[in-house]
Amino acid sequence: MNKYPSFRLLKLQIVKSIFFLFIFFAILQSSFTQANSEMVFLSSDPNIELAGTLTIPETLEISAAVLLLPVAGPTDKDLSLGNHKYYKVLAEGLAANGIASFRYDDRGVGQSQGEFLQASLEDRVQDACKAMKFLKKELNDVEDYGYIGMSEGAGVSILSSDRCESAAFMVLLSLPVRQGDVEMKSQMKRLLASSFFTDEQKLEIEKEAMKFLDLASSEDSESKRKNILEIMEGKYGSVILPPYQFVPKDPVEKTDFVLSPWYQSQLNYNIQEALSRSSIPTLSIYGNLDQAIDPIANAKQVKEISPQSEVRQMEGINHLMQEANLGSPMEYALLPTSFSKDIVQLISKWILKM
Template sequence: MPDGDRIALFLGLGLALFSLTTAAAQEAVVGAWSGPLKVGGTELRIVFHIEQGEDGLTATMDSPDQGATGIPVSRVTVTGDSVTLAVDRIGGVYTGALADGDTKIDGQWTQGGQSFPLTLTPTAEADTGPPPRPQHPEPPYPYAADSVTFRNEAASLELAGTLTRPEGEGPHPAVVLVSGSGPQDRNSEVANHRLFHVLADHLTRQGIAVLRYDERGVGASEGTFEGATSEDSSGDAAAAVRFLRSHSDVDPGAVGLVGMSEGGLVAPMVHTRFEPVDFLVLMAGPSVPGHEILVEQTARIAAAQGAPSGAVDSIRAVQRRTLEGVATAADSAAAAEHLRTVLEDEGVGADRVRSQIEQATDPWFRFFVGYDPAPALRQVDVPVLALYGSKDLQVPAGQNVGPMRAALQASPSDDATVRVLDGLNHLFQPAETGLPSEYAQIDTTMAPTALETISAWIRARTR
C-alpha cells in the first residue's frame, strides 16, 4: 500500500473514532443539568435543559432562584468531552468538560468579564422549579378580588389590574400600588417573589382596598413599555387613582399611593403634578438625583461582593464621571459621545461600549439619572410615611434618609414619618448581605414588620 493511502486510511479511522466519541458525548449531555453558582457570597441555582433536535443539540437555561426560566441558549457545542453553552441574550457562556463517566460537567460560567466555577450534575426536571414562597396568598380569599380595567385618557391606552376589596360594608380607604423600575406586572414579581400580591393581600385583610395593575405594555395592559419614562408612569398611576375614587366601594376622601423603589419617586410626582391624593407611602423611595443613586448603588454592591476598598473608590469615581455627564448632556447624541469617551478611556471593549450607549440613551434612563425628586417632596402637603431597609444596597438608607427628612421637613405636610427598618433589604426582606443575588434565596417575600408598619400607619389616618 502506498504511504499516502496508509495515511489517508489512518486519518479516516481517526475521524470515524472522533465522530463516534462526539456522538456519544452529545447523547450523554441530553437532559437537565444543574449546579450552584457562587456570586457575592450567595448561591444561585443554574439549570440547563439540553435536547436532541433534528438539526442538532438545543438548550434553554433557567435561574430558578431569580425567577428566570426558558432563556434560549444560542449555541450548544460538544466536541469530544468539551461542552460549550453560549447564552447571547445575557452575554454569558459556559465552558466545561464531561467527567467521572459523564456524571458531571466541570467548568466555568463567564459573564460581564468575570468567571465563576460551575459544576453541573444531572437532575430530575421536577427538582428544577422555583423555591417555595410561603407568603404567597392562595384562594379562597376572605375578600373580593376583581379583574378591572381603566383608561389613561391622556395616553389613549387601557390598563388592566386587580382590585381587592375588604369584606363588610364600605366605603373603604384605598391605595394604588406603584411598582419599581423595569416592566412589572400587577404582582410586581421579582426573584419569584410576588411582592404586590403579598402586600395587597395584607392590606385588604386590614380593611384597605387595593388596586394593583400591569404596567403599560405588560400583561393585559395596552401600550408600549419601551421608551416610557417615570413621567409616563405617573400619568398611568394618576388614572388608577381616578378610577379608585369613582368606585362605589371606595371612600373618595381616603385614597393614597404606595410606591416602591422607582414607585417611591413616582408617587410624589403623581400627587404634585397629576392627581392629588390623601396620603403617600414611599418604600425605598429615592430622595436624591438618579445619577447619585446609581453611583452609590454600584459601589456598595461591589463592596458587598468583596471588592477591595481601592477598587470600590475607583468604581465610584468612574461611575460618577460617567453618569453626571449623561445626566447633564443636552441630548442623546451628547450623552452617547460623553459615554463613549469615558468608556474608551477606561479600555472598555467596543461591544460593551455599544450596549452601554444604548442603555444610557434610553428615554427612561436619561430621565431617571437627571431627575431630582427633592422639589416634588418639598411640595407634598399630605401625610407621608417613608420607609427604608438598613441593608438596602439599591436605594441605600445612608444616602437617602437625610435628604428625605430634610425635604419633608421643608414641605407643607405636618405629618411626615421617615423610618429605617433594621435588617431589611431593598425588597423589605430580612437579609444577610443585602445583595440583589440574595433576594431569591430568602423565603420571606416581605417582612411582617414592614407589612404591619404600613397597614397600621394607613389605618390610623383613614379611620
C-alpha cells in the first residue's frame, strides 16, 4: 500500500485549504469594513439629548454621508423589530460601499431623552435638521450629504431638506405622498382586505374606522375625547388602529395615544408642496407588497409632483424594504431576512453615481 497520498488527494487538500483561507480573509475583511462611534447631540429642544451611531467605512475613502430617518412610531437607531435591525444592516451595507451614515434613537427610545408621543411631526423635522447639522460637522471633509428616509422618515427627509438643512440628494423608501388622514383610511381598507373577517364584518369595521378617523382629525372639543373613547371601548375598538407593537391595548390609553401631539400631527402629515419645490436628485423606492401604504398610487403621485425623481418599484418587497411573502405587518418580524441586500446595493450604486 502506498504510504504517500495520491496526487488527486493532495490536490483536493490544497483546494480545501485555499477555500478556507478565502473564507477566513473574507470574514476578516468584512469585520473591518466599518467603524461605529456612539454619539450624543442636542435635539431641537435644548433640554433633550438624542443618542446615535456614526458608521464610517474603515477600509474605503468616504464618498458620501447620509442621515438615516426611520418609519413612524417610537423607533430605535437600528430600526429594530424582533430579531431584525433594518437600519444597522443598511448602515453596514452602505459602509461597505464607501458611504458613511448617522442614525439615532427617537425621543424617549433607547438612549435618547424626551417623550416620543409628546413630539409632533414638526419636532421630528427639526430634530432631523439638528442631526444633519451634527453629521456635517463631524464629517466636515465630505463633499456630498444626503437623506435616506423610510415611510414617515422619507417625509421628514423632504421637509428637513426644504426647511433647514439642504442636501445633495435624497433616497425615499416607501414614501407616503398623500395627506395623513387620507393615507390612513386607505391603509385601513387594505389591511381589512387581507384580514380573516367576514365581508359583513369588514364593512362594519370600515364604517367605524372612517368615523373614527374623521373624528380624530376634527377640531378639539369637549366631546372629542368622549366620542373617541366610546369607539375604542366599542365592538371593533381593538382593530380600529393598525396592529403595531407601540399601539396600546387599553381603550383609555388608546384614546390618549390618538390625542397625543405625535398622532394628531400624523393626521395632518403633508409633504406635497415641499416635494414640488425640491430640485435635488431623488430616488424613490416602493415595494409591490407594501400593505402600510398604497405603493402604486404613491409612486404615481411622486412622478406627478416631482418629475425629476427616479421611481423604482420592487417585486416581492414589503414596506420595510424586506423580501416578503405577503407584505402584512404581522409578517415583518417572522421573515428570515432584514433589509434587502439588493436594495442596499441599488441605493449605494445610485448614490455613488451622484
